[in-house]
Amino acid sequence: xxxxxxPSPASALALCVALSVAFSPSIAGANAPxxxxxAGNYGITGASRIxxxxxxxxxxxxxxxxxxFSGNFRIDGANIGRSSVEFTLYPESVETGESRVEDFLKxxxxxxxxxxxxxxxxxxxxxxxGPDTAAVEGTLTARGKARKxxxxxxxxxxxxxxxxxxxxGSIFRSPYGMDVGTPIYSNVVEFxxxxxxxxx
Numbered sequence: 001x002x003x004x005x006x007p008s009p010a011s012a013l014a015l016c017v018a019l020s021v022a023f024s025p026s027i028a029g030a031n032a033p034x035x036x037x038x039a040g041n042y043g044i045t046g047a048s049r050i051x052x053x054x055x056x057x058x059x060x061x062x063x064x065x066x067x068x069f070s071g072n073f074r075i076d077g078a079n080i081g082r083s084s085v086e087f088t089l090y091p092e093s094v095e096t097g098e099s100r101v102e103d104f105l106k107x108x109x110x111x112x113x114x115x116x117x118x119x120x121x122x123x124x125x126x127x128x129x130g131p132d133t134a135a136v137e138g139t140l141t142a143r144g145k146a147r148k149x150x151x152x153x154x155x156x157x158x159x160x161x162x163x164x165x166x167x168x169g170s171i172f173r174s175p176y177g178m179d180v181g182t183p184i185y186s187n188v189v190e191f192x193x194x195x196x197x198x199x200x
Contacts, residue, residue: 033158039077042163042197049194055186068093073197085123085136109180116143142176167193
């Protein structure tokens, strides 16, 4: 966590899930694909960014990114609701620009990355909310605890082989046993992610 960011489970990964919901056959606009055109299996590329922020009383907080993640999503060409997303985040890769903050986030007080090496997200529901937006709901698992979380997704770019989304979500960290520092540091981790997918 950079001097502003984080104890958060892998909200970021959930974001990825939201990806596959952003379009429907009725999408209008030069850059918005028809659902059938965007259909296929995609791998999340290293050009993606998983960014998070944890606010602090009086201003400031913790801000950071995760450098290592992986995932896939599938866009169903006939029914967006049958699309799916799987995402894995590696807490050991947290980056905040401050080694002492990063060490703290990796410690047993927060991610306990030595014991729990991954945070995962599996989508259970994808619903279109607008011409280029969707809501993705799924199971987020961190530190051995699994909870239902939801992310908002917006389509930002697309061509025949690649697709990009902006994903946002707010995750409460206390249910995952990461509530250290509250109430000075917010119990909510804000995720702001740019997810890029490459068609297989």
